[in-house]
Amino acid sequence: MSGEEKKRIPKTTVYRLSVYYRALSNLEEEGVDSISSADLSEIAGFSAAQIRKDLTYYGQFGRPGRGYVVSHLKSQLRTILGIDRDxxxxxxxxxxxxxxxxxxxxxxxxxxxxxxxxxxxxxxxxxxxxxxxxxxxxxxxxxxxxxxxxxxxxxxxxxxxxxxxxxxxxxxxxxxxxxxxxxxxxxxxxxxxxxxxxxxxxxxxxxxxxxx
Amino acid sequence: MSGEEKKRIPKTTVYRLSVYYRALSNLEEEGVDSISSADLSEIAGFSAAQIRKDLTYYGQFGRPGRGYVVSHLKSQLRTILGIDRDxxxxxxxxxxxxxxxxxxxxxxxxxxxxxxxxxxxxxxxxxxxxxxxxxxxxxxxxxxxxxxxxxxxxxxxxxxxxxxxxxxxxxxxxxxxxxxxxxxxxxxxxxxxxxxxxxxxxxxxxxxxxxx
DNA sequence: CTTTGTGAAGTGATTCACAGCA
DNA sequence: TGCTGTGAATCACTTCACAAAG
Incomplete structure (x- = not known):
């Protein structure tokens, strides 16, 4: 009655999220604190549109004109991927x-x-x-x-x-x-x-x- | 000039072939010598139509009314998957x-x-x-x-x-x-x-x- | 001006359904 | 009758393109 799904999430999306997660981990180590979908696209190897679509299945994590805050997105992904616990x-x-x-x-x-x-x-x-x-x-x-x-x-x-x-x-x-x-x-x-x-x-x- | 592709092979087909291959290996050990796409579907977990489609990207390995000969299909798959050599x-x-x-x-x-x-x-x-x-x-x-x-x-x-x-x-x-x-x-x-x-x-x- | 979020359009993959062969 | 191989139809996924936000 309550748990209504909004959108159909493609099967491969979660896999890609794990790639984004790893890319963000590297970026964080390098001291990058903000990134656009276009730049993440270069690193992760999926299109910018794909990245934005994948992320919006789970929420709105970016800010127009600014991109995504690396640490914030990374922690969101930890939760989504279920690796925020032992x-x-x-x-x-x-x-x-x-x-x-x-x-x-x-x-x-x-x-x-x-x-x-x-x-x-x-x-x-x-x-x-x-x-x-x-x-x-x-x-x-x-x-x-x-x-x-x-x-x-x-x-x-x-x-x-x-x-x-x-x-x-x-x-x-x-x-x-x-x-x-x-x-x-x-x-x-x-x-x-x-x-x-x-x-x-x-x-x-x-x-x-x-x-x- | 010569290497013309016939059909577009879906990206996941080769992965599924490896599942079919493993299933066939088990069947061979059990002494099964022939199987239909419907029965293989039960074991491999993909639809019968999917299995037939996947296989016909590479050739015609079955016989109408009879199904597929396990040992033959297995050896064909070895070749397709590139595991017929060291x-x-x-x-x-x-x-x-x-x-x-x-x-x-x-x-x-x-x-x-x-x-x-x-x-x-x-x-x-x-x-x-x-x-x-x-x-x-x-x-x-x-x-x-x-x-x-x-x-x-x-x-x-x-x-x-x-x-x-x-x-x-x-x-x-x-x-x-x-x-x-x-x-x-x-x-x-x-x-x-x-x-x-x-x-x-x-x-x-x-x-x-x-x-x- | 930059970049997100997203419906609409386009592309790709799977299933349907059946002609044809054994 | 049983089952493959395959075009046609359906379904799923990705890309396009742009309104809205910073």
Whole structure:
């Protein structure tokens, strides 16, 4: 009754917002405090009209004759993109790649906080890697629910990836980043992001990672 | 004079072909040898008409009344997607994440062969990790050219990522997968894939990884 | 004068629906 | 009968162009 949508937002708009966000972050570091859609267009690689249209789906952030205030627009985009808060994450599979990702600072920088890791190797259970405690896989459901974890990173061998993903979904997780191949479809509306090197060169071009 | 295009192929078609390819791989493992666009639609999550349209941009692979032969279509897609041959890859930054990726078997499975690694730490130069020789970063240009390497994986700290990417481009590399944040635009027509955790949940949805 | 925000126009992508083949 | 391949129709997205605001 109340939540009425105004306009149809194109599917690719949110992706472009993330590009604008990154461009603005760079501009802010360079000390630029205001920018026009025309100038942002040069940096972000989308047309000025496109940028203005994308932004006005969410509000009026600019001022005619002046352009957009970098810090203000950036913070608006943080809210729109949902990166204005922390996301709690669990990592399953504390192998070589798993441990590297636990140590990888990039996640934390983007407000993804890894709260727990899981493995079925008794050697690893109870230990900490990069400050993250490893639990046994049997405890997945319990720990994920009690810590209210929202997202899972899957770095287990391909053979078991599908089972792990099913377990994560059962535990109520809302998004998954998988480094193993998975069947394309999980029905429950869960998004599985698959990190999967594909090709983006010589005229060929498809997404290296995609989401369904 | 000779290379005349027939039809305009939508930008997202190639991405969808990669989804079809993965679905077909699973079907082949399950012993399915023939499938209709309607059934593939169920698995791949795109409409049957969409699937037929996408495929006919590249040829006529099906038979009326019968559908598509899984093994045949799969091999056609391999060719279209450019994954019917090996791609030679260099990895720059033999840190924790770099070594994990060197050990990661997923790349080789997709015909990405890591031919060389680079680091500026004298301790690492000359050593091998997972069978890959580490060279000094000063040798990047020479090694990449002599081994005819086409793609680079960047796992260096964020501060130097931009310089490394510039060097790779100078060395003639055609595609880059970067785990560090980078400015949005590299002009030379090089594709930079940035692995960059973003959000794909609760109505929010943008690409975890994107390419420009 | 500069630049936003936005309806209208134009372009591009998807779905429809069916002729034709197996 | 079953299903592909494809023009035509529909739907979605982007660009144009300009009124209004600073």
């Amino acid at each position: 996301w709690s994450v669990a990592l399953v599979g504390v192998g070589r790649l798993g441990r590297a990702l636990l140590a990888y600072k990039g996640f934390r920088k983007q407000n993804f906080i890894i709260e727990a890791a899981f493995d079925n190797d008794p050697e690893k259970v109870g230990k900490e890697f990069s400050g993250v405690r490893v639990y046994h896989q049997d405890e997945m459901d319990k720990v994920i629910r009690s810590k209210k974890i929202e997202m899972g990173i899957v770095t287990v061998p391909e053979e078991v990836a599908e089972i792990i993903v099913a377990k994560l979904i059962d535990a109520g997780i809302k998004a998954i980043l998988s480094f193993a191949h998975l069947p394309s479809i999980f029905s429950n509306g869960i998004k599985v992001n698959q990190v999967d090197l594909s090709i983006e060169m010589e005229g060929l071009s498809y997404y290296l990672t995609h989401s369904k | 791609w030679s890859v260099a990895l720059v930054g033999v840190g924790r994440l770099g070594r994990a990726l060197l050990a990661y078997k997923g790349f080789r499975k997709q015909n990405f062969i890591i031919e060389a690694a680079f680091d500026n730490d004298p301790e690492k130069v000359g050593k091998e990790f997972s069978g890959v020789r580490v060279y000094h970063q000063d040798e990047m240009d020479k090694v990449i050219r002599s081994k005819k390497i086409e793609m680079g994986i960047v796992t260096v700290p964020e501060e130097v990522a931009e310089i490394i990417v510039a060097k790779l481009i100078d060395a003639g590399i055609k595609a880059i997968l970067s785990f560090a944040h980078l400015p949005s635009i590299f002009s030379n027509g090089i594709k930079v894939n940035q692995v960059d955790l973003s959000i794909e949940m609760e109505g929010l949805s943008y690409y975890l990884t994107h390419s420009k």
